[in-house]
Amino acid sequence: MRVTVRLFARLRELVGAGDLVLEVDADATVADVWATLVAAHPAAEAYARSMSCAVNLEYARMTTAVSAGDEVAFLPPVSGGEARRGA
Amino acid sequence: MRVTVRLFARLRELVGAGDLVLEVDADATVADVWATLVAAHPAAEAYARSMSCAVNLEYARMTTAVSAGDEVAFLPPVSGGEARRGA
Amino acid sequence: MSPATAVTSAPLAVETVLRAVEGPGAGAVTTFVGLVRDHNQGRRVLWLDYEAYAPLAEKALGLIVDEAQARWAGARMAIHHRTGRLEIGEASVVIAVATPHRADAFAACRYAIERIKQIVPIWKHEHFEGGEVWIEGATADATDTAARETALRIACA
Amino acid sequence: MSPATAVTSAPLAVETVLRAVEGPGAGAVTTFVGLVRDHNQGRRVLWLDYEAYAPLAEKALGLIVDEAQARWAGARMAIHHRTGRLEIGEASVVIAVATPHRADAFAACRYAIERIKQIVPIWKHEHFEGGEVWIEGATADATDTAARETALRIACA
Numbered sequence: 001m002r003v004t005v006r007l008f009a010r011l012r013e014l015v016g017a018g019d020l021v022l023e024v025d026a027d028a029t030v031a032d033v034w035a036t037l038v039a040a041h042p043a044a045e046a047y048a049r050s051m052s053c054a055v056n057l058e059y060a061r062m063t064t065a066v067s068a069g070d071e072v073a074f075l076p077p078v079s080g081g082e083a084r085r086g087a
Numbered sequence: 088m089r090v091t092v093r094l095f096a097r098l099r100e101l102v103g104a105g106d107l108v109l110e111v112d113a114d115a116t117v118a119d120v121w122a123t124l125v126a127a128h129p130a131a132e133a134y135a136r137s138m139s140c141a142v143n144l145e146y147a148r149m150t151t152a153v154s155a156g157d158e159v160a161f162l163p164p165v166s167g168g169e170a171r172r173g174a
Numbered sequence: 175m176s177p178a179t180a181v182t183s184a185p186l187a188v189e190t191v192l193r194a195v196e197g198p199g200a201g202a203v204t205t206f207v208g209l210v211r212d213h214n215q216g217r218r219v220l221w222l223d224y225e226a227y228a229p230l231a232e233k234a235l236g237l238i239v240d241e242a243q244a245r246w247a248g249a250r251m252a253i254h255h256r257t258g259r260l261e262i263g264e265a266s267v268v269i270a271v272a273t274p275h276r277a278d279a280f281a282a283c284r285y286a287i288e289r290i291k292q293i294v295p296i297w298k299h300e301h302f303e304g305g306e307v308w309i310e311g312a313t314a315d316a317t318d319t320a321a322r323e324t325a326l327r328i329a330c331a
Numbered sequence: 332m333s334p335a336t337a338v339t340s341a342p343l344a345v346e347t348v349l350r351a352v353e354g355p356g357a358g359a360v361t362t363f364v365g366l367v368r369d370h371n372q373g374r375r376v377l378w379l380d381y382e383a384y385a386p387l388a389e390k391a392l393g394l395i396v397d398e399a400q401a402r403w404a405g406a407r408m409a410i411h412h413r414t415g416r417l418e419i420g421e422a423s424v425v426i427a428v429a430t431p432h433r434a435d436a437f438a439a440c441r442y443a444i445e446r447i448k449q450i451v452p453i454w455k456h457e458h459f460e461g462g463e464v465w466i467e468g469a470t471a472d473a474t475d476t477a478a479r480e481t482a483l484r485i486a487c488a
Contacts, residue, residue: 009382009454010465052471054452057387059473073384073452077467080381080388080412080453081365081424081444096225096297097308139314141295144230146316160227160295164310167224167231167255167296168208168267168287188345188362200420203364204440205345206433211358263357276363276444283361284437 001026001068003033007044011051011076014043024066030055031062033072050077088113088155090120094131098138098163101130111153117142118149120159137164176252179235181228181296183258191270194252200272202279206287208267210260214309217302224266226257227295234294237316238286242271245285245326246278253286255296285329292321333409336392338385338453340415348427351409357429359436363444365424367417371466374459381423383414384452391451394473395443399428402442402483403435410443412453442486449478 005020012018015037022036030053038044053060054073066072092107099105102124109123117140125131140147141160153159176194188205195203210222239251250272260266269286273279293316298309315321333351345362352360367379396408407429417423426443430436450473455466472478 006384008384008452009456010467012382013465050467050470054384054387057390059450059471073387075384075452075471076454076465077469078448078450078452078471079455079466079468080383080451081448093227095227095295096299097310100308137310137313141227141230144233146293146314160230162227162295162314163297163308164312165291165293165295165314166298166309166311167226167294168291188349192345198369198420200366201368203362203366205360205362206436207360208433209357209360211431212355263355274368276365279363280437280441287433 001028003028003066003069004071005033005037006071006073008073009076011044011047011074014046015041028066029062030060030064030066030072033066034062034074037074047074047076051075088115090115090153090156091158092120092124093158093160095160096163098131098134098161101133102128115153116149117147117151117153117159120153121149121161124161134161134163138162178239178252179232180254181226181231181235181257182254183256186254186256186265186268188268188270191252191254191268195250195270195272197250197272199248199274200250201274202276203270203272204279204283205271206267206269206283207265208287210262210264210266212262214300214302217300219262220301220303221262222260222266222301223299224257224260225297225299226255228257230295231255234316235290238289238293241289241322242282242285246273246282249273249278249282251282251286253290255290255294257296281329285325288325288328289322292318292325335396335409336389337411338383338388338392338414339411340413343411343413343422343425345425345427348409348411348425352407352427352429354407354429356405356431357407358431359433360427360429361436361440362428363424363426363440364422365444367419367421367423369419371457371459374457376419377458377460378419379417379423379458380456381414381417382454382456383412385414387452388412391473392447395446395450398446398479399439399442403430403439406430406435406439408439408443410447412447412451414453438486442482445482445485446479449475449482
């Protein structure tokens with residue numbers, strides 16, 4: 001089945017795309033989607049331990065099951081808010 | 088000598104005036120000005136323990152000496168800020 | 175530039191107070207606005223009259239700004255306090271603080287409102303359904319170091 | 332009525348966010364504004380680009396508002412976050428909180444900015460004199476209760 005993968009910020013730059021479609025097994029989890037991404041784009045591996053993920057706009061776990069057509073987002077560590085971290 | 092006395096809020100209402108001129112001895116302190124005020128307006132006594140004072144726009148003590156023409160203010164407990172005290 | 179401190183019978187505007195703390199180096203800005211509430215201690219409030227010893231109140235606000243700017247490096251603070259008759263929902267006080275880092279912006283702003291209630295000679299005359307009462311809080315003494323320490327503790331906790 | 336939450340490339344205005352928390356019962360209103368600073372870790376910053384996963388960022392801001400309004404009774408909160416290129420001195424985020432009492436207004440506002448930095452999928456790309464770098468903070472996980480407890484501890488301390 002196919003899922004859409006969304007990447008952001010430096011992870012997007014490392015992979016060279018913010019949006020891509022990956023083919024995964026029908027019983028795939030988020031971890032399988034990640035493994036498929038890393039196999040095709042080894043640079044993504046840099047975020048293996050620091051990224052988090054969301055499926056269809058819900059925060060998810062690596063063990064979360066995905067379905068055909070799902071939007072799976074991998075999120076580098078975030079930095080919203082003001083320009084500097086507080087004292 | 089003469090000093091000007093300024094009164095505010097409920098203390099002003101109890102005395103019936105916000106501005107008055109009192110005659111005190113040349114070596115008078117704020118305490119003497121207060122005593123003179125209370126002698127003329129016994130209702131002011133209600134604030135004997137809760138008021139604070141200022142002389143010529145400087146916070147003062149009851150022992151502060153006053154001079155002719157000084158402005159001596161007696162301040163009931165203050166309540167600036169927002170409409171309710173915080174939780 | 176807006177004045178850093180003001181005691182005024184004119185309606186307050188957050189934007190005006192914010193303009194007074196504009197400048198380089200700020201990473202965080204906090205504001206505090208105190209509003210007239212429609213009830214107090216079970217009474218239905220109709221309006222409030224704020225009476226000020228205006229020249230000393232302005233000095234006291236300036237003292238609070240100086241204290242805060244000395245305590246929190248790089249902070250810029252402004253405080254405007256209103257006087258006269260205020261209707262429900264109107265702003266009685268507006269504080270703005272700009273600092274390099276956010277923790278200081280919160281602490282200095284909280285400090286300012288606590289200090290205002292301790293030392294600024296302004297009094298509230300509450301007109302409620304069925305009567306009126308003068309609201310009294312702290313004995314105003316700017317030299318009381320224990321009071322100042324209380325404000326610092328609340329702000330930095 | 333302004334929206335309670337927004338992720339937008341348009342300049343932010345404190346007054347707009349304040350309007351979103353207007354309403355009866357408020358006695359205290361706090362705001363927090365985060366500004367782009369001209370330097371960071373010894374680098375001279377030229378401008379910032381904020382990239383957002385916009386629909387999830389909007390949801391995350393809504394979650395923070397819900398968390399705060401559940402934790403602080405009677406609170407109304409609004410958060411607007413900007414995206415795209417921001418120049419020095421421009422506002423990246425504006426938070427407004429209205430509560431019956433002032434302690435809650437400060438705590439809820441502080442909570443919100445801490446939570447924003449923990450969970451909202453927005454990234455800063457810093458362009459400085461001589462290069463550029465992605466600023467990275469916390470691993471975003473809205474379900475991480477330890478992170479939430481940290482934000483609560485900082486806010487209520």
